[in-house]
Amino acid sequence: VLCVGVGVAGFVLFARQERRCDRPIIDLRYFRSADFTAINLAHALINLSAFAIMLLAPFYLAGIARMPVPLAGLVLATSPLGIALAAPLAGRLAARHQPRLVALLGALASAAGLFGISTAGADADTLVLIVSMFVQGFGVGLFQVAYFDILTVTIPREDRGVAGALGMATRSIGVVTGATVLMLIFQTLRATSGLAEPQAFLAGFQGTFRIAAVIPAVLVLLGLMRRFRS
Numbered sequence: 316v317l318c319v320g321v322g323v324a325g326f327v328l329f330a331r332q333e334r335r336c337d338r339p340i341i342d343l344r345y346f347r348s349a350d351f352t353a354i355n356l357a358h359a360l361i362n363l364s365a366f367a368i369m370l371l372a373p374f375y376l377a378g379i380a381r382m383p384v385p386l387a388g389l390v391l392a393t394s395p396l397g398i399a400l401a402a403p404l405a406g407r408l409a410a411r412h413q414p415r416l417v418a419l420l421g422a423l424a425s426a427a428g429l430f431g432i433s434t435a436g437a438d439a440d441t442l443v444l445i446v447s448m449f450v451q452g453f454g455v456g457l458f459q460v461a462y463f464d465i466l467t468v469t470i471p472r473e474d475r476g477v478a479g480a481l482g483m484a485t486r487s488i489g490v491v492t493g494a495t496v497l498m499l500i501f502q503t504l505r506a507t508s509g510l511a512e513p514q515a516f517l518a519g520f521q522g523t524f525r526i527a528a529v530i531p532a533v534l535v536l537l538g539l540m541r542r543f544r545s
Contacts, residue, residue, distance in 0.1 A: 351469050355485050357418070357534050358462045361425060362489030364527040365455050367497050368394050368448060372432070375520050379513055380439035393445050394428075394452035401456025408457070409464045418461035419538045424454025426532040433524035437517060454531070497523055 346352045368391070376387035401421075408417045428451025435444060459482075466478045505519030 345470065348469070354418070354462060354465050354469075355481065357422070358458070358482065359485045359489035359492070360530050360534060361422060361455060361458050362486045363493035363496065364429060364530040365394075365425065365451065366490050366493035367429065367524055367527040368432070368451065370494060370497055371501060371520055371523060372448075374516075375435065376439070376444075379437060379516060379520075380435075382439065382441075386441070390441065390444050390448065394448040394455075397428075397449040397452025397454075398456035398459070401453045402460055405457045405460035409461055414461040414464040414468075415538065418458050418465070419535050421454045421457030421459075421461060422531040422534045422538070424457065425451050426454070426528045426530075426535065428452070428454060429524050429528035429531070433521045433528060435521070437513065497527065500526055 346355075372391060373387065376382045376390060377384075380387075382390065405417055405421070408420075428447045428449070431443060431447030431450065434447075463478060463482055466481065470478055501519040501523040503519075504522040505515050508515045508518035510518055
């Protein structure tokens with residue numbers, strides 16, 4: 316509670332200081348635009364849900380699947396590999412199509428990958444895990460490129476140096492929040508499952524990843540609803 320209070324107070328003081336400056340680090344007036352606020356919030360949420368992999372998957376691979384460490388490392392590496400491979404493709408897609416469409420495709424792929432991971436059981440299907448993590452990472456890669464494209468177009472040319480910092484800030488907010496929220500969800504589901512270990516761990520693991528998958532899925536639905544209305 317104290318940390319939350321300090322964080323909120325720090326944000327309020329930062330916002331007040333930014334409004335007083337002639338050349339603020341981040342011009343908060345941009346957040347008056349609902350679209351600008353929405354894409355930054357979506358970026359934070361995408362990273363929040365994605366952190367479920369780094370937070371919980373290592374414990375599953377080592378404790379439940381009992382994979383050798385080199386194999387577990389390779390499985391985990393497929394998510395960042397997907398991010399890296401998605402970047403050049405996302406750039407070409409964003410040049411031919413609306414970046415918002417690319418962002419929606421990325422969020423959809425991220426949701427599909429996270430849901431695929433949630434199907435993991437006591438007997439791990441290595442191929443399913445590899446494909447699911449790759450798809451999830453690929454989706455995050457698509458989303459991030461589209462996000463920065465939208466951001467740089469929205470921000471005036473003279474202030475576009477802020478785009479990278481804002482992207483890192485929203486990513487960090489998502490990861491830090493995810494570390495707390497996702498672990499709380501996992502521990503709650505694990506404790507209330509009524510099962511003995513390792514089934515209790517599996518219940519928490521599967522439930523947390525399903526909830527994580529819902530986050531980008533909801534972003535897709537909201538994005539489609541807005542697209543149909545416009």
